Amino acid sequence: MSGAPESSWTVKVREKAVEALPPEKLLPDGQPTYVASWIYMFGVASIASLVVIIASGSILALKGPAWWHYTGVGHFFNSIHMWAVELFFFVMVVHLWGKYWMAAWRGGRSRVWVTGAITFLVAVPTALTGYVSQQNFDAQWISTQAKDGLNAVGVGAFFNVTNFGQMYSYHVLLLPIAVVVLVSAHVLLVRRHGVVPPIEVGARLASVPAADGPPPATAGAGS
């Protein structure tokens, strides 16, 4: 340690961060026994889909927007990108429905729900900007159809779906950054608050004695 003064902004930020999310909460090696359903898989599957989307999208971005139209390898990666997006929305919708029926905002977890819902809503224009950046007939048709709704509410004045350059910038940089930031905030909030306990358990379940596994202080949350 460098012996930094207590007034150091860096020290304060570090202390706040560690207080909010100590390492054993951030990367837990145990989870409550009630986390035992296939529905929990859809949260981590959403993040996994996002990883595949970003990886395949990065390859497409490295080669440029026209590459996938004239090479088999390019078309292969475009297809992976497209199917990963379809999987992303599918698993995310199942994840959201699951969390709704679990009333997962209970116990001070409303921000977890809010960040998850906003992530879904931001993912929609992220995908739309991809569809209108394809440089094929789908892009022509979708952009000329989508413009009317956006123009009607004034959004078209600064977000022009028929402007390929603008849409491509949004698709490969601005909106993915927003999605990643939101997903990160969502996951950190889950880590901080833990997975929501079962409904109507109250004191009865809270008193169930700990069995095998790490003590509660080291346990965090799955998705």
Next chain:
Amino acid sequence: MSLLRPKDDTRPWTGSYQPYDLVKEACIAVGVIALLAIVLTVLFSSPDDKPSTIAQWSRQMPVDFVKTAATELDGTSGTATYGPPYNHNGEGQHAAFIHLQKWLGVSHPINTADDYVIRPLETIPDDPALQRALAEYDAAPEKTQKAWGQAYAKPLEEDAEAEEEGKPPPKTVTVNSTTGMVSVQASGTGPVPTMMTSLLSLAQSGGLDGSLLTSRQFFQTDYTKPLLFMADGGLLDQRAEEQHLGGDEWGMMNETGSYPGQAWLWLYAFWYQIEPFKNSENADILVMLAMGVLSLAFIAIPFIPGVRDLPRKIPIYKLIWREHYRAIKPRSNA
């Protein structure tokens, strides 16, 4: 307890824990999703129908092209009368006192007569007849210009109507099958027939595609002008109908071929299928406002009485946590 802070007896978990390897789970999930995406790719690939060009449009549908160009010239096309953000020739859509389209103003100005007809024609060199026609058009009062354009467009519109209704087309519009040129028999059209013939030739040669893109600078990524011009015509609609992509078939949420498209837009597309949105002149703003309200409600579910309480009343949670409830049952009975 308040509306925003409902009664909440959820307590932090102090019960038993089980071993859990988060990093391993994440790695396996990425592997499984990547494998699924690859399998779907191998089985179904992805759609990539070639884009339409103005050259194709003018060659395949010369009458439709000339009709569209005539309405761009006389200011009656969809784009010419659109209003913001393209021009001031329309009010735009509104909902009650909300005129967002008008309030945000014209940010992508398009003068359809100048941008789609006059300026592209001015780029054609060594054509004295066209230069004379352009000079005559330019010198005429605006009222006369419009009258010429409308006189020329009228037989073309009658031809389009007859085709739509399945009636025999009027003999005032003919197409030379060898040259692809369109002849329109009408009086009081001034220099417009000469201009339209030259514009059709320019379009069929591919020159208009480039002309609409490079009017401002060499490097160009904004396809607003050519796309809106094509959208005023019939080629995109025809291709979309062939692929079942029309607005009455859930529109832009679909993709060419049998691909899932943007299925997550189903609720947005749904409103366009029902009244009062379906036949409203302000359908777009009404649908967008409805979706805006629903989106806010979606975000605010934890704070909306009734919606936030439904999970307790419909006990799907008992299915989700059935292992847990089963595990604690003997203990509670004891």
